[in-house]
Amino acid sequence: MSLIVQKYGGTSVADIERIRNVASRVIETKKSGYQTVVVVSAMGDSTDELIKMARELNPNPSSREMDMLISTGEQLSIAMLAIAIESKGFDVISLTGAQCGIKTDEIYSKAKIDEIDTRRIRQELEQDRIVIVAGFQGTTKTGDITTLGRGGSDTTAVALAVALEAEKCEIYTDVLGIYTTDPRLVKSASLLKSISYDEMLEMAKLGAGVMHPRSIELARKNNTKLVVRSAFDFNSNGTEIIGAKKMEKAQVRGVTIDENIVRISVPNVPDKPGIAFKLFSSLVDLNVHIDMIIQNLNHDGLNDISFTVPSEDLDHIMPAINAYVEEVGSSPARIKKEVSKLSIIGTGVTSDVKIASGLFGRFYDLGINIEMISTSEIKISCIIAQDKSQIALESVHEYFNL
Amino acid sequence: MSLIVQKYGGTSVADIERIRNVASRVIETKKSGYQTVVVVSAMGDSTDELIKMARELNPNPSSREMDMLISTGEQLSIAMLAIAIESKGFDVISLTGAQCGIKTDEIYSKAKIDEIDTRRIRQELEQDRIVIVAGFQGTTKTGDITTLGRGGSDTTAVALAVALEAEKCEIYTDVLGIYTTDPRLVKSASLLKSISYDEMLEMAKLGAGVMHPRSIELARKNNTKLVVRSAFDFNSNGTEIIGAKKMEKAQVRGVTIDENIVRISVPNVPDKPGIAFKLFSSLVDLNVHIDMIIQNLNHDGLNDISFTVPSEDLDHIMPAINAYVEEVGSSPARIKKEVSKLSIIGTGVTSDVKIASGLFGRFYDLGINIEMISTSEIKISCIIAQDKSQIALESVHEYFNL
Numbered sequence: 001m002s003l004i005v006q007k008y009g010g011t012s013v014a015d016i017e018r019i020r021n022v023a024s025r026v027i028e029t030k031k032s033g034y035q036t037v038v039v040v041s042a043m044g045d046s047t048d049e050l051i052k053m054a055r056e057l058n059p060n061p062s063s064r065e066m067d068m069l070i071s072t073g074e075q076l077s078i079a080m081l082a083i084a085i086e087s088k089g090f091d092v093i094s095l096t097g098a099q100c101g102i103k104t105d106e107i108y109s110k111a112k113i114d115e116i117d118t119r120r121i122r123q124e125l126e127q128d129r130i131v132i133v134a135g136f137q138g139t140t141k142t143g144d145i146t147t148l149g150r151g152g153s154d155t156t157a158v159a160l161a162v163a164l165e166a167e168k169c170e171i172y173t174d175v176l177g178i179y180t181t182d183p184r185l186v187k188s189a190s191l192l193k194s195i196s197y198d199e200m201l202e203m204a205k206l207g208a209g210v211m212h213p214r215s216i217e218l219a220r221k222n223n224t225k226l227v228v229r230s231a232f233d234f235n236s237n238g239t240e241i242i243g244a245k246k247m248e249k250a251q252v253r254g255v256t257i258d259e260n261i262v263r264i265s266v267p268n269v270p271d272k273p274g275i276a277f278k279l280f281s282s283l284v285d286l287n288v289h290i291d292m293i294i295q296n297l298n299h300d301g302l303n304d305i306s307f308t309v310p311s312e313d314l315d316h317i318m319p320a321i322n323a324y325v326e327e328v329g330s331s332p333a334r335i336k337k338e339v340s341k342l343s344i345i346g347t348g349v350t351s352d353v354k355i356a357s358g359l360f361g362r363f364y365d366l367g368i369n370i371e372m373i374s375t376s377e378i379k380i381s382c383i384i385a386q387d388k389s390q391i392a393l394e395s396v397h398e399y400f401n402l
Numbered sequence: 403m404s405l406i407v408q409k410y411g412g413t414s415v416a417d418i419e420r421i422r423n424v425a426s427r428v429i430e431t432k433k434s435g436y437q438t439v440v441v442v443s444a445m446g447d448s449t450d451e452l453i454k455m456a457r458e459l460n461p462n463p464s465s466r467e468m469d470m471l472i473s474t475g476e477q478l479s480i481a482m483l484a485i486a487i488e489s490k491g492f493d494v495i496s497l498t499g500a501q502c503g504i505k506t507d508e509i510y511s512k513a514k515i516d517e518i519d520t521r522r523i524r525q526e527l528e529q530d531r532i533v534i535v536a537g538f539q540g541t542t543k544t545g546d547i548t549t550l551g552r553g554g555s556d557t558t559a560v561a562l563a564v565a566l567e568a569e570k571c572e573i574y575t576d577v578l579g580i581y582t583t584d585p586r587l588v589k590s591a592s593l594l595k596s597i598s599y600d601e602m603l604e605m606a607k608l609g610a611g612v613m614h615p616r617s618i619e620l621a622r623k624n625n626t627k628l629v630v631r632s633a634f635d636f637n638s639n640g641t642e643i644i645g646a647k648k649m650e651k652a653q654v655r656g657v658t659i660d661e662n663i664v665r666i667s668v669p670n671v672p673d674k675p676g677i678a679f680k681l682f683s684s685l686v687d688l689n690v691h692i693d694m695i696i697q698n699l700n701h702d703g704l705n706d707i708s709f710t711v712p713s714e715d716l717d718h719i720m721p722a723i724n725a726y727v728e729e730v731g732s733s734p735a736r737i738k739k740e741v742s743k744l745s746i747i748g749t750g751v752t753s754d755v756k757i758a759s760g761l762f763g764r765f766y767d768l769g770i771n772i773e774m775i776s777t778s779e780i781k782i783s784c785i786i787a788q789d790k791s792q793i794a795l796e797s798v799h800e801y802f803n804l
Contacts, residue, residue: 016458050478056418057482058489065488068496069481072474076452079471080459086467087460094470098500099545120545143501143522 002167003125004029007039007135007157011174012231013077014044023084025172025234026130030090035125037164039135039157040081042073063108067137067147071097074134074153082132092130095120097137098145102156104138110149111138113156116163133160151212158215162222169224170238172231173210177239178203180402181255186394190402191236192253196244199253200226202345202379216241244347252355252400253346257393259386261291262314263336263371264321265306269328271297276305278328282320288313292341292374292381302330306372308341308383339371340389343381344396350375355400362395404569405527406431409441409537409559413576414633415479416446425486427574427636428532432492437527439566441537441559442483444475465510469539469549473499476536476555484534494532497522499539500547504558506540512551513540515558518565535562553614560617564624571626572640574633575612579641580605582804583657588796592804593638594655598646601655602628604747604781618643646749654757654802655748659795661788663693663710665738665773666723670704671730678707680730684722690715694743694776694783704732708774710743710785741773742791745783746798752777757802764797 006029013019022040030036050070054061061069078094085092101117124131135153138146148155154171161169175183176191178200183189195203197220204213210228219226219241229238269275276295283290293307309317314335321333349355359380363370372383384392408431415421424442432438452472456463463471480496487494503519526533537555540548550557556573563571577585578593580602585591597605599622606615612630621628621643631640671677678697685692695709711719716737723735751757761782765772774785786794 016455019459053418054482054485057421057486060489061485062488065481065484065496068498069478069485072478072481075477076471076474079467079474080456082467083456083463083471084459086464087462094467096470096547145498 001033001035003035003037003164005037005039005157005161005164005166005169006172007153007170008041008081008172008231009153009174010041010044010047012172013040013081018231019043019077019080019084022172022231023081023088025231026081026085027088027090028234030130034167037121037125037131037133037160037166038081039133039153039160040074040077041135041153042070043077043080046073046076064144067108067111067145071134071137071145071147074136078132078134085130085132090130091128092132093124094132094134095124096134097156098139098143100131100133100160102138102159104140104146104148106140106144106146108144108146111140111146113138113148113159116159118160118163121160121164151214154211154215155218158218158224158226161224162218166224168227169219170227170229171211172229174231175210175228176230176233176236177228178210178241178254180253181393181397182257185257185390186255186397188397188402192239193237194240194242195253196347196378197241198244198378199345199347200241202343202376203254203256251346252344252349252402254344255393255397255400255402256343256345257389258341258343259389260311261308261339261341261383262311263306263308263339263383264314265304265334265336266321266325267304267331267334268298268300268302269305269330271301271303275303275328279305279321279324282324283317286313286317286320288317292372292383294372294374308339308372311337338386339383340386341381341383342389342392342396343379344400345379347378349378349380356380358399359396362399363392366391366395368392403435403437405437405439405566407439407441407559407563407566407568407571408574409555409572410443410483410574410633411555411576412443412446412449414574415442415483420633421445421479421482421486424483424574424633425490427633428483428487429490429492430636432532436569439523439527439533439535439562439568440483441535441555441562442476442479443537443555444472445479445482448475448478466546469510469513469547473536473539473547473549476538480534480536487532487534492532493530494534495526496534496536497526498536499558500541500545502533502535502562504540504561506542506548506550508542508546508548510548513542513548515540515550515561518561520562520565523562523566553616556613556617557620560620560626560628563626564620568626570629571621572629572631573613574631576633577612577630578632578635578638579630580612580643580656582655583795583799584659587659587792588657588799590799590804594641595639596642596644597655598749598780599643600646600780601747601749602643604745604778605656605658653748654746654751654804656746657795657799657802657804658745658747659791660743660745661791662713663741663743663785664713664716665708665710665741665785666716667706667708667736667738668723668727669706669733669736670700670702671707671732673699673703673705677705677730681707681723681726684726685719688715688719688722690719694774694785696774696776710741710774713739740788741785742788743783743785744791744794744798745781746802747781749780751780751782758782760801761798764801765794768793768797770794
């Protein structure tokens with residue numbers, strides 16, 4: 001019998017009515033002949049409420065106790081969903097992360113899954129039960145509860161799909177699937193029928209926040225078929241995320257815009273070996289996602305180093321950058337906040353020069369200056385002025401017929 | 403080092419301010435030199451809210467899933483208390499029922515504790531940590547979460563005190579301790595400094611609902627010193643519950659009134675061996691607390707059997723009683739709802755005839771008819787008309803100088 005793993009996010013189980021709705025969907029899946037494993041997040045904003053309550057008591061609670069606290073959210077929602085499914089006469093059992101053998105390391109609040117002992121889940125499935133699993137949580141070897149951090153429930157779902165060798169892993173969410181660009185920004189955005197792991201990874205990293213990159217990477221590594229689809233409209237088939245097929249021709253699959261970045265430049269850095277390394281190694285421990293690093297020799301024989309970081313990390317990293325400026329004797333760092341990163345994504349986009357030139361042509365037509373460019377196998381990203389990002393997004397989306 | 407187990411009920415941790423208050427009390431206890439284990443119930447009415455939510459989805463949820471659901475309440479409150487204690491710089495760890503080795507049978511929603519593997523708690527105590535334990539819950543051998551039913555958190559606390567050989571087990575509650583009678587009914591009610599397990603058991607069974615009899619019985623069996631005291635007024639020392647000392651003289655320790663009972667009479671039952679047994683054995687499976695059974699031969703050579711049951715069980719047992727009436731050919735059962743049970747409690751009360759006669763004398767003076775009497779080593783209970791119960795209570799309480 002084929003096995004399916006489904007994951008329903010917090011908004012999908014935010015209230016009694018929605019839990020009923022998910023219960024119906026799960027039962028339909030079971031009736032269609034699947035062994036069904038369902039991963040659920042905490043109801044709606046309940047996790048945020050728990051965090052707020054805890055901070056009232058203690059602005060710096062330990063991660064161990066926070067994990068103990070917030071893991072109650074998923075435990076509550078699995079029980080509720082199981083209770084809803086029972087009411088329709090189906091055999092069901094809910095399992096916490098501990099009960100279904102999800103063993104993690106001991107990094108509370110952002111634990112990584114070490115292994116999954118699937119015996120209990122297999123036993124329950126063999127008894128023809130629907131199995132409901134608490135997302136986002138696991139336990140250490142000593143039985144202490146951990147949570148998996150951002151994207152945790154998706155990670156639970158994909159990891160279970162891998163461990164159980166599921167036919168596919170369906171991620172139910174509040175959108176219909178993956179779009180060519182953000183449909184809130186561009187009305188003509190269209191739903192993708194399928195997309196490769198790599199393309200999806202770039203989409204995820206560049207602000208199409210439907211899935212966390214971590215779970216996509218896990219699926220890619222194990223070649224697990226993912227489907228992103230709507231928890232509210234079961235008629236839509238959503239978007240399949242699968243291994244890249246060999247494409248005849250490079251094709252742009254999507255356009256993303258990320259306004260939540262800051263450009264930092266450190267001008268006039270002495271041109272010595274290891275001097276850029278020194279800058280970025282001083283930032284390693286701060287766990288900041290640094291993107292689009294550009295270094296070039298300026299006319300005075302000195303280097304200008306520029307890079308972008310998420311806006312929220314700016315305050316966090318400035319002390320380290322100022323210390324670096326001091327140490328190497330460069331000019332003070334310059335910060336530019338009003339920038340956006342526009343990216344086009346598609347396997348092979350950089351291998352077809354027509355795509356890059358088409359993109360840059362749009363900017364030229366619109367009189368938009370490109371401040372930085374970075375490319376990978378499957379994406380081209382440009383930093384432009386933030387007040388131009390909407391018009392650029394629409395124009396580029398239209399140009400590539402998305 | 404001496405070890406103490408403290409238990410805080412739901413009202414004691416109902417909000418952030420009260421959790422802070424409990425945290426201070428726990429820290430004070432730790433600072434006074436105790437190894438400190440703290441058992442906590444779910445915050446305020448949170449359990450009732452969970453039950454209500456579940457019933458919206460399913461009027462008959464399985465006990466297994468209900469236990470999964472409501473056990474989140476205690477998990478939440480232990481984390482919150484631990485977080486509050488951390489904020490004061492003390493080393494603390496919260497443990498679920500599973501984590502602290504509380505193994506139960508598989509009777510979901512009213513599980514009994516089979517054994518406690520105290521290794522984890524001992525380890526944490528040896529590291530000088532305050533240990534916060536989720537009350538009311540345990541796990542089966544297969545790791546499924548169970549709850550202990552009514553009085554569950556008290557039972558957790560006493561069972562831990564027994565297993566850890568604690569010096570004492572303090573039950574923090576919303577009253578100052580055990581009174582000679584209900585202070586809401588009789589203003590002159592006074593706080594008892596100490597009371598024996600047996601007396602406390604009678605008090606508990608007869609409606610002084612501070613502690614559930616189950617946990618008192620457990621303490622008695624293991625001779626574990628209990629203290630019932632206020633979670634809101636730490637200056638009061640509360641009431642000690644300890645083994646009975648040999649009394650020089652019988653003494654009435656308290657008076658209770660229970661209005662929540664119904665008297666059932668089955669008149670004209672044939673006088674044959676086993677005929678009363680047949681009645682009560684038919685009620686065994688219904689799990690009803692039957693009290694004050696009286697059988698006497700009436701003038702027609704037939705038996706009248708009377709007994710009392712809690713009012714809420716009346717509808718539940720009537721089918722069985724009517725079937726009995728049918729079977730033995732007695733007269734139809736008679737129900738009397740407007741009755742109260744007044745009891746005086748004290749070790750040896752029945753051994754000193756002055757006490758019984760004093761009690762009956764009060765009823766005589768007040769013109770109150772005694773409908774039924776039952777006695778034990780440590781109590782005398784009388785069924786009287788409900789509209790007389792308040793005046794009788796005041797008069798009896800005053801008579802015995804309580």
